[in-house]
Amino acid sequence: MPCYRKETYEVAKGYIDHCIGVQRAPPSETVQIMCSLAKEMEKTYQHKLNSLLQNFISCCTPDYGVKLKRVMEEMVGDGILNWGRIVSLFTFTGLLAQELHSKGAGTDCSNKLADTIADYLGVEKAEWLAQNGGWDGFSKYFQNSKDSHSDSSMKTALFAAAGFGIAGLAILLVR
Amino acid sequence: MVAEVEVTLNIDPFVLFDRLPLRSRIRMDPEEDIEDDVFHPPELDRYPHTISGTFRHCSTSPRANPFFICQRFREVKYVDQSTQTTSNHVPSYSSMLPYGVQEEPSYLFYGTAAHRLHFPAHFEVDRDGDTEEGMAEEEQEPGLSAEAQIGQKLQRIGDQFHRDYTQMLQQNQRNPQPLWWRMAVTLLAFLFDRDAGPNRMDAR
Numbered sequence: 001m002p003c004y005r006k007e008t009y010e011v012a013k014g015y016i017d018h019c020i021g022v023q024r025a026p027p028s029e030t031v032q033i034m035c036s037l038a039k040e041m042e043k044t045y046q047h048k049l050n051s052l053l054q055n056f057i058s059c060c061t062p063d064y065g066v067k068l069k070r071v072m073e074e075m076v077g078d079g080i081l082n083w084g085r086i087v088s089l090f091t092f093t094g095l096l097a098q099e100l101h102s103k104g105a106g107t108d109c110s111n112k113l114a115d116t117i118a119d120y121l122g123v124e125k126a127e128w129l130a131q132n133g134g135w136d137g138f139s140k141y142f143q144n145s146k147d148s149h150s151d152s153s154m155k156t157a158l159f160a161a162a163g164f165g166i167a168g169l170a171i172l173l174v175r
Numbered sequence: 176m177v178a179e180v181e182v183t184l185n186i187d188p189f190v191l192f193d194r195l196p197l198r199s200r201i202r203m204d205p206e207e208d209i210e211d212d213v214f215h216p217p218e219l220d221r222y223p224h225t226i227s228g229t230f231r232h233c234s235t236s237p238r239a240n241p242f243f244i245c246q247r248f249r250e251v252k253y254v255d256q257s258t259q260t261t262s263n264h265v266p267s268y269s270s271m272l273p274y275g276v277q278e279e280p281s282y283l284f285y286g287t288a289a290h291r292l293h294f295p296a297h298f299e300v301d302r303d304g305d306t307e308e309g310m311a312e313e314e315q316e317p318g319l320s321a322e323a324q325i326g327q328k329l330q331r332i333g334d335q336f337h338r339d340y341t342q343m344l345q346q347n348q349r350n351p352q353p354l355w356w357r358m359a360v361t362l363l364a365f366l367f368d369r370d371a372g373p374n375r376m377d378a379r
Contacts, residue, residue: 045332052325059321067322074326084337088329144344163362170366
């Protein structure tokens with residue numbers, strides 16, 4: 001049976017560290033992609049995520065690890081998992097870590113959150129991760145969609161510039 | 176075979192009025208408008224305001240009282256003539272509708288249902304706003320723990336995000352660099368045409 005606990009922990013820890021600003025080593029490519037996606041999601045769903053966060057913190061149990069696990073279980077309660085859901089989970093956890101850090105929580109708290117994610121995704125959902133190429137599959141999936149988008153816009157810009165240049169030259173030569 | 180299509184539209188009557196062709200606006204008699212203030216189901220057939228096409232029987236009276244608006248639209252029915260035997264019944268066809276499509280009057284709004292029409296129509300999808308409204312309703316759901324609600328909402332956000340990226344990926348795969356390709360082709364065509372022009376003239 002595949003196990004992605006270590007990789008998942010590294011991604012989760014790297015992302016949470018980036019969120020609370022205690023990053024020491026340069027982040028891996030996966031963490032960088034996750035940060036960029038989470039930022040995009042935060043921007044789009046800012047109000048909703050903040051409201052969810054307040055709701056989460058105001059719950060009676062102070063054990064955030066246990067609560068986060070329940071949230072994850074509910075998130076995949078319909079038996080479906082996709083990269084979008086994983087990004088939403090990371091985004092939410094990042095916001096939670098930021099909030100707890102600002103309230104004076106130590107790194108133990110952020111480590112526990114990373115552990116919870118690693119235990120759930122890396123062990124319980126390891127099969128799904130294996131089927132989808134693991135964290136490399138995550139990077140490829142979002143890299144491809146982003147690259148093809150940016151590639152086409154870059155090529156368009158380059159060709160537009162080159163086109164105008166050639167057209168100008170051609171007109172000068174013809175005259 | 177009869178296929179019925181019900182069309183429900185939420186249109187601000189003021190916007191509708193502004194977008195009408197001038198011809199249609201002129202045909203809106205002010206006196207008739209005032210008479211149409213209150214909804215009179217059978218009598219209204221005597222006061223049709225011809226607007227155009229499907230909105231043929233739409234009567235509005237925003238000036239008199241915007242809160243008492245009766246809007247009527249025709250229900251469009253498609254009748255497949257090829258599968259029917261001939262009969263004496265001659266359907267009344269509108270010149271604005273294709274052959275085989277019948278019109279049947281029906282009321283879009285009854286009673287005070289048009290009260291909502293004075294609200295501005297928001298067609299833009301504000302995901303964050305939408306979800307916030309929905310969330311306020313969902314927060315009151317009994318029996319669901321806070322974690323369960325948060326999990327479900329994260330699920331929805333994640334699914335939407337995933338859909339957006341999948342669509343982006345599919346679009347890019349389906350349509351690889353169409354703009355730059357078209358631009359390059361146009362540019363080459365332009366250059367070769369210009370170069371070929373004088374040569375052709377010389378050849379003649």
